[in-house]
Amino acid sequence: MEKKNMEFEQKTLINELTQGKELAKQLMSQLQPSSSKETIDALVGKILSSYEKALSMLNWVGEPKALESPPSMTSFENTSSPRSVFYDQDSNHRDVFKKRKTMSKWTEKISVCLGTGPEGPMEDGYSWRKYGQKDILGANHPRGYFRCTHRKAQGCLATKQVQRSDQDPSLLEVTYKGRHTCSRASQLAMASVSLIKQGFKAEKNQFPHHEEGKEEKPKQSQSTFFGLGAGPEVKTEDLDTREDDIFQPFSFPSTPVESENLGNHFFSEMIDTDFTVSFSPSFISPTSSESAYFSVSPCHNINSFGLANNVKTPESDLNEILSAPTSVSNSPIGDLDLTLDRVDFESNFPFDSPEFFT
DNA sequence: TAGATTTGACCGAT
DNA sequence: ATCGGTCAAATCTA
Numbered sequence: 001m002e003k004k005n006m007e008f009e010q011k012t013l014i015n016e017l018t019q020g021k022e023l024a025k026q027l028m029s030q031l032q033p034s035s036s037k038e039t040i041d042a043l044v045g046k047i048l049s050s051y052e053k054a055l056s057m058l059n060w061v062g063e064p065k066a067l068e069s070p071p072s073m074t075s076f077e078n079t080s081s082p083r084s085v086f087y088d089q090d091s092n093h094r095d096v097f098k099k100r101k102t103m104s105k106w107t108e109k110i111s112v113c114l115g116t117g118p119e120g121p122m123e124d125g126y127s128w129r130k131y132g133q134k135d136i137l138g139a140n141h142p143r144g145y146f147r148c149t150h151r152k153a154q155g156c157l158a159t160k161q162v163q164r165s166d167q168d169p170s171l172l173e174v175t176y177k178g179r180h181t182c183s184r185a186s187q188l189a190m191a192s193v194s195l196i197k198q199g200f201k202a203e204k205n206q207f208p209h210h211e212e213g214k215e216e217k218p219k220q221s222q223s224t225f226f227g228l229g230a231g232p233e234v235k236t237e238d239l240d241t242r243e244d245d246i247f248q249p250f251s252f253p254s255t256p257v258e259s260e261n262l263g264n265h266f267f268s269e270m271i272d273t274d275f276t277v278s279f280s281p282s283f284i285s286p287t288s289s290e291s292a293y294f295s296v297s298p299c300h301n302i303n304s305f306g307l308a309n310n311v312k313t314p315e316s317d318l319n320e321i322l323s324a325p326t327s328v329s330n331s332p333i334g335d336l337d338l339t340l341d342r343v344d345f346e347s348n349f350p351f352d353s354p355e356f357f358t
Numbered sequence: 359t360a361g362a363t364t365t366g367a368c369c370g371a372t
Numbered sequence: 373a374t375c376g377g378t379c380a381a382a383t384c385t386a
Binding site for chain 1: 377
């Protein structure tokens with residue numbers, strides 16, 4: 001019985017992904033100056049919807065049963081990111097399809113490489129306030145507890161835990177919990193949507209030049225960028241209140257919704273995720289080669305979607321984007337990049353601009 | 359002075 | 373009883 005369900009879900013998943021692929025192809029053919037914006041928007045919406053469904057299924061990973069017998073983790077390459085883990089896709093892919101209806105909440109973890117940043121509240125685009133620190137049994141370094149600064153003002157319940165890796169002190173493990181419901185979150189979400197569109201635009205323009213193409217780009221783009229590449233290593237750790245999270249109404253207090261379709265889907269995912277992110281210096285290194293957009297960092301920053309994660313960004317806002325990580329594992333955006341891999345995000349967004357996120 | 363951080367106490371889960 | 377997570381008073385800082 002359960003096996004049948006699993007097969008059905010697997011087929012559904014494949015179907016959704018295949019559909020997304022086909023739609024992306026259509027989109028590619030539409031990426032011409034003569035193409036109407038409506039057509040492109042419609043295709044993007046469909047693609048995102050397909051990936052949304054597929055990813056929703058994947059997000060079942062971590063249900064109680066799965067937790068009882070943790071999925072085998074494979075150290076990603078085993079060197080610089082000792083604690084970065086992935087699900088062993090061969091032996092555990094079936095768990096992905098396990099449904100859990102009793103869980104009231106779901107979480108997810110992403111591991112990214114970051115390096116020398118402060119142990120605590122590294123910038124990830126959101127404002128965090130430290131509310132505790134604990135020595136963890138078996139860990140060489142204390143764990144810091146942070147909650148969204150807007151918890152009181154806006155009731156934002158997002159929290160994160162930061163802990164330096166035992167095996168590699170240069171790595172930080174950041175576990176995000178809960179969703180951002182603050183205005184900041186909405187800004188980031190919209191930024192992500194913008195980025196997608198910008199990406200398409202870039203695709204249409206065939207690699208716009210850095211200097212000359214200095215049109216005003218949405219500041220939030222950066223966050224999107226992170227969303228795309230933030231998590232080289234993502235691990236779903238726990239699943240909770242999937243229903244609540246996904247369908248919980250989300251408000252966009254101040255930012256006009258550029259694309260309702262995209263925004264809603266993307267964001268509902270974005271704000272619910274729990275993930276762990278490890279950071280490497282290279283990840284935020286301003287000296288990263290521009291030509292190496294999506295360049296692979298020493299931390300093997302290529303996530304499970306095949307996306308490189310080494311992103312050049314201003315240190316101050318980098319982490320914000322990492323919140324977008326939510327989008328890394330849950331947003332269809334990440335997958336889109338597979339199709340639009342020629343889009344040069346870096347050349348299209350002023351990541352170096354200090355006021356990028358102001 | 360308001361907001362952020364520190365840190366020991368407290369509480370719930372196991 | 374132990375541990376992880378949170379609270380909240382004291383302290384710091386811009």
